[in-house]
Amino acid sequence: MATAPIEPPRRLVSALGGDPDGPAGAWLEALPAMVRQRLEAWELTPERVHEPGGRSSLLVYVRQADGTPAALKFPAPGRAPAHEGAALAQWDGWGAARLLRADADSGALLLERLQGAVSLRSLPEAKALLEAAGTVRRLWVSPADGHPFASLAGRAEEAVDELRALGAATPAVGPLLDESLELRRALPADAPEDVLLHGAFRQGKVLAGERTPWLAVGPSPVVGERAYDLAWLVLDRFEDLAAGSGAASAARRRVAKLADSLDVDRDRLRSWTLYRAVDSGVREMTTTGGDVQRGELLLEFATWL
Template identity: 75%
Template sequence: MATAPIEPPQRLVSSLSGDPESPVRRWLTALPTLVQQQLAAWELTLERVHAPGGRSSLVALVRQQDGTPAALKFPVPGRVSAHERAALEVWDGWGAVRLLRSDDTSGALLLERLRSGESLRSLPEAKAVLEAAGTVRRLWVEPPPGHPFETLAGGTEEAVEGLRTAGAVARSAGQLVEQAVELRRGLPAGSEERFLLHGAFRQGKVLAGARAPWLAVGPSPVVGERAYDLAALVLDRSEDLLAGSGAAAVARRRVAKLADSLEVDRDRLRDWTLYRAVDTGVREVAVGDRQRGEQLLEFAAWL
């Protein structure tokens, strides 16, 4: 068992509220103890905490009692983390990382070990898009009866309010924000599709594995139409388009190509892509990443 102090990665620390009385900050303070307790409860040996890691969880690389490698994940508490476990249970390793164990009290997830340093972003773009499309297609399954997942329609007002709040910081994007708000209000009612979606799918969320070449991780699951999931993939590597010529035409071709390859309506994919580009763009501006945010807003304007 590990006895060395456990330090949450700086990226995680920086992404959470600085208010020492906030629930997430109290969770962060208790996190080293939670990790040690879970290691003992599940008889795991700590190799190291994965760094730089993500902004919404701590992941520790561990060994199980029989020596099998695994990953111990502690998501930031909340609805999304609880639903991540439920989605992984539904997929049961089909297109996604396999959930080995979970703990209701701590929120810990024990996952099969993937090669965290090798995502689809390490591949040439054409190959990466092909592999990503094959992976996300496996995740689109019918949600089980009585599922806990939010629907795109059910989350409309919360999404619109969040977009308006973040958009107030990016004042120059006002027209795009209003267009995105209108789309977000109307799009869910225009489709009868009810698939379980990854919700945050992109090339960086697909890692190399031993059981399968590529497996998805880190879902923010939601139920709705496939175009919503695919929109995030359209936005992948948008910064690369800025370096080339004819970027607007290339962006529109990307929408058409992905829509056709996965039998998704082109117009709906374009609209969801515009919405997600604006939504993510203004949020990036709001948290201080103006360069990334403005890239996404420019992408939205091309559509």
């Protein structure tokens, strides 16, 4: 079995390496040893590191002892890997990549291997939205008894405080920020349901598979209403909507179409989408490495709703 050190991709190092003495820096330093330990413990043969990779995890393509392909994932600190694994375990391959093994100490997850270079974003927009809606519908199940997932309601004040602090640096947001803060408090309080959500669902999180055409990956699981997951999908490829004529009308039509196709209340989806657009826009404009132009466009999208 290969024992050569596996180095994290540059994108991951850039995203996490700002504080070498902090938890993320320590995790990056220990990562090659953690990978080697999991390879040996689970009898895995590494093939290659997924490049350019993500900003919050390392993914290594491997072969299991019987030759079956798999993917070994190490979520970075703060990503609650046990919760990701718990969600994947509950779905058990229904609409999402199947969890094969998990290690609580390192947070490592051994996953069914999908085609990492082929996501729903490779499809025309209308087809991609149709497939995305069919995929996310499968994930909306009742959380198991004793589940570890936080709820949207339980995170309300934390989310409000965080957005307010970020918004203080972007005074031009004005009334949009106030409305978003009020929505983030009010929406979970009268939610019509509590189901297990992907939590970060978008077309790029749905990859081509072998046993079924499309499967979700990379959940940030949370319990709440379906409209929260759909709001992420409304914002997918929003730049394409903005570039076309009648962008505001097109945005509202997308809300209506997705809501109706999945039996979600239009007004609640509009409200969650507005909140998500403002939250994401403010983060782009205030976070180091963010895209100010993208942030401004997200805020403009919010006004269309």
